[in-house]
Amino acid sequence: MKEVNKPVEKSTNIQQAIHRLEGLENKDSFSVEEAANLTLRSPIAIRQAVRRGELKGVIVDHHVICIPRQSLLQWLQTRPKN
DSSP states (O other), X not given: OOOOOOOXXXXXXXXXXXXXXXXXXXXXXXOHHHHHHHHTOOHHHHXXXXXXXXXXXXXXXXXXXXXEHHHHHHHHHXXXXX
């Protein structure tokens, strides 16, 4: 018998968003994984945005090390809505 995918309830989405934000609200910068998690994008998309210059981040030896909070906020405000 096939399992039917049930739609995710709104309360679950809210709980997941709160979980993502816990412990991150006071940070001045984020790792690639944290930024991806907060913005609901993949780490690859975050790295590509930094390398293209769309998102300001710290790069050391060709590796994106961190993304400042202010840069992430500006990037989110200027990105076109999907």
